[in-house]
Amino acid sequence: MTDGIEAGADVLTGGLIARAVERPRAAGGISHDHADEHACLNCGTALIGSHCHACGQAAHVHRTAGAILHDIAHGVFHFEGKAWHTLPMLVTQPGELTRRYVDGERARFVSPLALFLFTVFLMFAIVANLPGWSFGDADFLKSGITGGMAEARAKVTEERVRSESEVRELRQSIAEERRELSPDAERLARLDRRLKVAEKARSDLADAERLLPVPATFDVAGAPPASEDNWLEGKFRHAKENPKLLLYKLKTSAYKYSWALIPLSIPFLWLLFPFSRRFGVYDHAVFTTYSLTFISLLTIILALLSTVGVASWIVIVAALIVPPFHIYRQMKGAYRLGRVGALVRTTILVGLIVGAIVPAFALLLLYFGLA
Secondary structure: OHHHHHHHHHHHHHHHHHHHHOOOOOOOOOOOOOOOOOEOOOOOOEOOOOEOOOOOOEOOOOOOHHHHHHHHHHHHHHHHHOHHHHHHHHHHOHHHHHHHHHOOOOOOOOOHHHHHHHHHHHHHHHHOOOOOOOOOOHHHHOOOHHHHHHHHHHHHHHHHHHHHHHHHHHHHHHHHHHOOOOOOHHHHHHHHHHHHHHHHHHHHHHHHHHHOOOOOOOOOOOOOOOOOOOHHHHHHHHHHHOHHHHHHHHHHHHHHOHHHHHHHHHHHHHHHOOOOOOOOHHHHHHHHHHHHHHHHHHHHHHHHHHHOOOOHHHHHHHHHHHHHHHHHHHHHHHOOOOHHHHHHHHHHHHHHHHHHHHHHHHHHHHHHHHO
């Protein structure tokens, strides 16, 4: 139940963030809330339309709870109606969408960043709550479980060593007392009783030590044991002790830092058009953001298809074929390339994605997961 509420909150948050990124639509009349206003409530400029021509604020400024609910509904489901123009083109004509947006046709389409933010929130809210993607019992979030077992084993070992020392001392005391000319029978009896108790404790502690698991150590291909001064080795050891916690941190980091894929990808796109005067960083940023948005939507669809029972080979084939084909079509249309030029650059870009961009993002997630 809690997961469902959190998922709904994520979708709502994504919609509101996307709405905040998007500029308000410049169409529509003045609301009844301030229909009689003749000056902008923000800067005081005389109004000559539905929006202030000086600062851009809408003449409509609501003060009702119903208007707030209306804003939320638009933020989550409508994007002021632009989504119905943007999403079909993102799927069928991604290159044309990218080029038209870069060339200045902004009022008709949802901005790449706004749509990307919304789809990322939607993807993690849906996919993370599908069967097979959950973490089950939240006890694994308690990072001291495996570490606590190791600590308990260390304490048991310490007590066993102490018991063995006590057994040796008692045996030595008994031997010394018996060597006396006139041994104290009462003292011998006390020492004998203490010896039996110590031997029983030593035996019990030895059994407990055997039952407790041996903690994992940093021992990969003959590597030396982890030292306290080596940060990486220590973090690796803790990750091995609690891999589920590491997985949780990686998914959380992917959710928070998915936007980092945009600046990571732009330099590699620039390499495909080095020193080009036709295409700049902005072109590459719009291309990357719309492309990542499509990948997020595709991930949602494939995850849902897998959940409802579609054959896994179909999902895998679609995951391998659809993204490169979409990149090719977007590359061809956005940069006005011929088939050969688009195909060559798509092949290079897919290789860079697999060999550089995704590994760099994975290292970033691993750093935040271990940190």
